[in-house]
């Protein structure tokens with residue numbers, strides 16, 4: 001599939017990720033119009049090609065502009081990328097709906113679930129805009145905004161029920177520092193981004209308490225099992241959780257002080273209350289709002305999420321942060337067998353081994369890995 005000349009795209013939301021994604025698309029050759037709620041921010045982006053609130057020191061490309069008028073931003077856009085806080089998506093869709101064109105592809109850049117409904121962002125988009133899920137895609141991966149805005153190379157997954165849609169988005173959302181892969185596992189790709197936030201909050205908590213690398217490695221490893229259990233029970237493919245949108249993003253978010261979820265956790269670990277942390281956070285930490293709906297979903301499908309349960313208890317003030325640990329909440333004194341992602345689907349070979357073998361076979365037979373993560 002070849003790139004069309006100068007696509008016109010819109011990005012709704014001019015926080016750190018929306019603005020960075022606008023830069024990714026513009027550096028990939030598209031003409032980008034950003035929509036900002038605040039006219040003064042739209043004016044700063046349009047006139048000086050800067051967003052000093054969210055990306056200080058970053059110069060935005062000339063083929064990126066901004067407006068505070070939603071209809072102007074959406075007019076003629078082939079693809080629309082949405083990066084507003086997850087809990088505000090539905091109200092924003094109501095404003096977007098009258099202006100969306102019938103063939104426009106809509107892409108979620110968000111990593112949350114809706115409180116109250118437990119719906120993923122692509123599901124909220126399908127409902128709120130009343131469009132075919134084949135026109136919807138999601139983007140996810142180890143994508144800390146500020147690193148990418150500084151053009152440090154990374155990769156991401158674009159996922160849609162329609163492979164054609166995912167490929168069309170991936171073609172525009174790539175450039176010399178941003179590599180996109182595609183898949184059709186929307187559930188796994190979206191839940192990877194949602195769930196790693198919750199584990200990153202747990203990592204922040206133990207960091208704040210002052211625990212070291214063993215505790216963090218144990219929580220990351222057990223966290224990945226928890227993420228995979230949950231996502232697979234929701235219909236995801238286990239291997240998606242071993243890819244960029246799962247393990248990849250988990251590593252980036254748990255390791256980086258740039259992560260807002262990690263930062264929020266660290267404040268909790270240092271003894272700040274949930275309301276005090278919310279007050280201090282100047283940017284969106286989606287994990288804080290996702291804990292409750294994710295646990296409700298987990299309980300409804302009988303999946304155990306002991307680490308996420310403990311994060312909730314710390315948020316509620318019922319667990320001392322220093323007591324958070326990678327143990328399973330069990331009354332049994334019996335030692336438990338360790339079930340990892342490697343042996344999840346045994347017999348017949350584990351997920352990690354099968355992914356590795358597939359990549360190896362592709363290399364041996366001279367096929368690149370351009371289309372799958």
Ligand SMILES: NC(=O)C1=CN([C@@H]2O[C@H](COP(=O)(O)OP(=O)(O)OC[C@H]3O[C@@H](n4cnc5c(N)ncnc54)[C@H](O)[C@@H]3O)[C@@H](O)[C@H]2O)C=CC1
Nearest residue numbers: 014015016017018083084088110111143144145283284286
């Ligand atoms: N920052 C990052 O590194 C990444 C963020 N994401 C996801 O992107 C989404 C957006 O996050 P960020 O841009 O980082 O957040 P942010 O906090 O930097 O910016 C949020 C933006 O939404 C606007 N906003 C706030 N309330 C709104 C409302 N009711 N209606 C419309 N706009 C509203 C704010 O003014 C701001 O422009 C989140 O779901 C996050 O998980 C995904 C990948 C990377």
Ligand SMILES: O=C(CO)COP(=O)(O)O
Nearest residue numbers: 141142143144259260261
């Ligand atoms: O999703 C992200 C990196 O991939 C950003 O994480 P935070 O929202 O925790 O900053």
